[in-house]
Amino acid sequence: MKPRSKTIEIYILIIAVTFEAIGALYGGINLMRDPSGESIKLPITMLEGTSFQNYMIPGIILFLLLGFFPLFLIFPLIFKPNWPLISKLNIYKGYHWAWTYTLYASIILISWINIQVMILKTGSAIQGAFGMLGVIMLILTLSPGVKRYYKLHRHPSRHHIVPGNPL
Numbered sequence: 001m002k003p004r005s006k007t008i009e010i011y012i013l014i015i016a017v018t019f020e021a022i023g024a025l026y027g028g029i030n031l032m033r034d035p036s037g038e039s040i041k042l043p044i045t046m047l048e049g050t051s052f053q054n055y056m057i058p059g060i061i062l063f064l065l066l067g068f069f070p071l072f073l074i075f076p077l078i079f080k081p082n083w084p085l086i087s088k089l090n091i092y093k094g095y096h097w098a099w100t101y102t103l104y105a106s107i108i109l110i111s112w113i114n115i116q117v118m119i120l121k122t123g124s125a126i127q128g129a130f131g132m133l134g135v136i137m138l139i140l141t142l143s144p145g146v147k148r149y150y151k152l153h154r155h156p157s158r159h160h161i162v163p164g165n166p167l
Contacts, residue, residue, distance in 0.1 A: 004149050013140040014077050020133055021071035028063025031055040046120050066112055070105045099150035103141045109134035
């Protein structure tokens with residue numbers, strides 16, 4: 001039996017994860033460089049009533065959790081490498097760890113946008129766009145074709161998991 005090939009949903013998911021990574025890296029770097037937010041036209045007054053004096057901490061979170069983490073996932077989503085150490089943190093043992101971590105990334109993005117709107121008590125078109133991107137990523141990650149592609153199979157003669165190989 002041939003290994004499963006990527007479906008259009010997988011390609012769209014990889015593009016969505018890439019778009020999230022680029023957007024968050026851009027925003028995070030700019031907020032860390034200029035914690036006042038002026039460089040990206042984000043008024044410091046938006047932080048009034050929050051525990052943040054400037055955008056440095058949100059910039060670091062944006063850069064690491066919403067930028068670097070999805071950027072890290074692009075290669076594994078494409079090639080499904082077997083990295084045992086990272087695989088140990090996968091709570092869904094029946095699926096390749098890249099699938100699980102993409103599920104986490106979509107939930108983190110949706111949560112980030114919701115928390116922003118709750119704390120800032122306002123929303124913007126860009127927040128709406130990235131919130132929708134998180135929902136799209138979540139839907140794609142949970143779609144049957146994507147789940148089928150990243151599902152792990154046990155090799156009958158060796159009794160261990162072989163990534164991406166059918167029975």
